[in-house]
Amino acid sequence: MLRKSLIMVVLAAGAATADTTIEAPSAVDAGEAFTVRWVGAHDPRDFITIVPPDTAEGKYGPYHYARRNPVDFTAPDDPGSYEIRYLGATAPFPTLARASRGDDVSYSFRAIRSGRSLL
Numbered sequence: 001m002l003r004k005s006l007i008m009v010v011l012a013a014g015a016a017t018a019d020t021t022i023e024a025p026s027a028v029d030a031g032e033a034f035t036v037r038w039v040g041a042h043d044p045r046d047f048i049t050i051v052p053p054d055t056a057e058g059k060y061g062p063y064h065y066a067r068r069n070p071v072d073f074t075a076p077d078d079p080g081s082y083e084i085r086y087l088g089a090t091a092p093f094p095t096l097a098r099a100s101r102g103d104d105v106s107y108s109f110r111a112i113r114s115g116r117s118l119l
Contacts (some may be wrong), residue, residue: 020097022048024084031077037070038086041096045089050076053083058092060085 001118020040036048048071064071066086076082080095084099 011050020086022030022084022086022097022099028075030075032075033072033074034083035070035072036064036099038066038097042066042069042087043089046096047089048073048084048086050082050084053081057084057095058087060087060093063087086116 005043009070023037023039025034031111038048044065046066047060048066049060051059051061051072055061062073064073073084085095086097087093088096
């Protein structure tokens with residue numbers, strides 16, 4: 001049986017704020033649950049979403065409101081790259097943070113099978 005995995009790769013970030021950070025695991029399997037935590041900005045109408053990295057600012061995919069911390073997500077089943085974004089509550093839903101480990105970096109998930117990238 002082939003096993004799909006999602007690997008997070010550090011990429012340069014765009015519009016992250018200095019006072020909001022997101023923590024996510026370094027790797028998760030495709031379709032598996034994982035936990036996202038954040039520190040900083042908080043409005044119960046803010047939300048955390050998973051989107052392809054080329055998704056326009058203000059657009060979102062599957063999400064959880066920032067009413068509880070941490071939140072649990074299920075990794076996408078489809079191979080490809082994805083970002084975790086913390087979006088502000090008010091339209092146009094600005095990106096307040098991206099998943100980070102250090103200085104304004106974000107994660108991209110890449111689905112792989114048997115150790116080979118599908119991209």
